[in-house]
Amino acid sequence: MEANDRVRVRRHPERGDYSAETIHQILDEAYYCHVGFASRGQSVVLPTTHARVGDVLYLHGAAASAMLNAASDAPICLTATILDGLVLARSVYHHSMNYRSVVVFGVAREVTDETEKRMALEALVEHVVPGRSKDARPPTGTELASTRVLRLAIGESSAKIRTGPPKDSEADHALDVWAGVVPLHLETSAPTPDPEIRPGIPVPDYLRGLGSARRNG
Amino acid sequence: MEANDRVRVRRHPERGDYSAETIHQILDEAYYCHVGFASRGQSVVLPTTHARVGDVLYLHGAAASAMLNAASDAPICLTATILDGLVLARSVYHHSMNYRSVVVFGVAREVTDETEKRMALEALVEHVVPGRSKDARPPTGTELASTRVLRLAIGESSAKIRTGPPKDSEADHALDVWAGVVPLHLETSAPTPDPEIRPGIPVPDYLRGLGSARRNG
Numbered sequence: 001m002e003a004n005d006r007v008r009v010r011r012h013p014e015r016g017d018y019s020a021e022t023i024h025q026i027l028d029e030a031y032y033c034h035v036g037f038a039s040r041g042q043s044v045v046l047p048t049t050h051a052r053v054g055d056v057l058y059l060h061g062a063a064a065s066a067m068l069n070a071a072s073d074a075p076i077c078l079t080a081t082i083l084d085g086l087v088l089a090r091s092v093y094h095h096s097m098n099y100r101s102v103v104v105f106g107v108a109r110e111v112t113d114e115t116e117k118r119m120a121l122e123a124l125v126e127h128v129v130p131g132r133s134k135d136a137r138p139p140t141g142t143e144l145a146s147t148r149v150l151r152l153a154i155g156e157s158s159a160k161i162r163t164g165p166p167k168d169s170e171a172d173h174a175l176d177v178w179a180g181v182v183p184l185h186l187e188t189s190a191p192t193p194d195p196e197i198r199p200g201i202p203v204p205d206y207l208r209g210l211g212s213a214r215r216n217g
Numbered sequence: 218m219e220a221n222d223r224v225r226v227r228r229h230p231e232r233g234d235y236s237a238e239t240i241h242q243i244l245d246e247a248y249y250c251h252v253g254f255a256s257r258g259q260s261v262v263l264p265t266t267h268a269r270v271g272d273v274l275y276l277h278g279a280a281a282s283a284m285l286n287a288a289s290d291a292p293i294c295l296t297a298t299i300l301d302g303l304v305l306a307r308s309v310y311h312h313s314m315n316y317r318s319v320v321v322f323g324v325a326r327e328v329t330d331e332t333e334k335r336m337a338l339e340a341l342v343e344h345v346v347p348g349r350s351k352d353a354r355p356p357t358g359t360e361l362a363s364t365r366v367l368r369l370a371i372g373e374s375s376a377k378i379r380t381g382p383p384k385d386s387e388a389d390h391a392l393d394v395w396a397g398v399v400p401l402h403l404e405t406s407a408p409t410p411d412p413e414i415r416p417g418i419p420v421p422d423y424l425r426g427l428g429s430a431r432r433n434g
Binding site for chain 2: 121
């Protein structure tokens with residue numbers, strides 16, 4: 001990945017990671033991201049889902065989406081963050097969080113090729129629930145036409161990671177204050193069937209492996 | 218809250234909520250947010266923690282932080298998102314997520330008054346772990362000087378919420394595909410003491426109530 005001035009981690013540079021492996025892993029684990037784009041001279045930040053295929057990220061939404069319209073053919077910033085824990089230091093000053101985040105800068109382009117568009121929509125479903133795209137009904141031509149897909153190359157990007165215990169000063173170690181980390185995990189609970197589900201349709205096997213074993217954000 | 222054109226929810230307007238109560242509840246539950254600001258003509262989106270005191274949000278960081286420098290006295294967008302579930306429809310097209318998000322637009326101003334600054338730093342710790350600020354050592358003068366605090370009024374803001382089952386078309390109800398929601402919760406696991414913790418310091422009572430009972434993001 002390119003570690004140029006714009007993506008270089010300046011605050012706590014020891015937390016920066018520019019390897020494609022780390023960046024891809026965080027993007028794959030995060031269920032969603034936040035996309036920032038300019039609209040009438042102002043940054044706008046909205047949550048959305050993404051999927052990675054190789055060195056490319058795909059975004060999607062309604063063809064009429066104001067966000068996709070503003071984000072298309074324009075410089076955007078895509079940020080995905082996974083919260084791993086609360087870091088409780090003896091001092092208020094050294095409180096922190098353990099997290100893994102990725103920032104990607106680039107220009108998102110609309111995907112107009114139908115084959116790539118279908119592949120991207122499949123990847124967006126697979127990103128959230130692996131195995132699902134083989135089960136759910138694929139998009140019709142009308143659905144495809146009313147969906148816009150954007151592609152963003154993961155070129156200019158960086159990861160920032162904090163792990164481990166708090167970093168109090170030596171003097172503060174004498175304080176009578178508990179210090180440590182409260183780990184956080186995104187957990188799934190039992191799937192809730194649609195109230196209108198047809199009788200006799202079992203919960204699919206591919207829903208069993210979901211949850212914190214595989215991902216945390 | 219002001220529901221002007223910039224914050225009005227245009228895509229799925231039925232998901233929009235402009236009440237202060239809803240907006241405050243989401244901001245209070247979310248452990249962190251993403252802040253978008255302009256830097257050299259480009260949107261930059263970074264994760265950070267926040268705290269709400271009445272109608273004001275506080276952000277903080279190192280005095281030398283490039284993010285706080287760029288976000289100070291400039292229009293920013295602060296977005297907090299809580300993921301509540303994966304929505305599996307019978308069609309790829311109707312897949313979605315259940316979530317609650319808040320977008321706040323405004324100009325963040327540096328807090329220079331020492332009393333307000335100390336109150337904000339206390340609120341930032343209390344936001345994450347209620348009760349903690351009474352226990353941890355308060356900032357020294359040097360620590361206070363090396364920390365920058367910004368205040369952002371929650372004026373121009375909106376919430377967007379999706380809940381409930383998937384919304385497949387009537388025709389798709391006949392498909393032999395499971396549909397429903399996989400609920401997600403951010404759970405805490407047992408606190409991990411700092412390896413250098415002094416013997417005999419117990420895990421504080423205020424860490425017991427943390428987790429999904431109170432919050433999900």
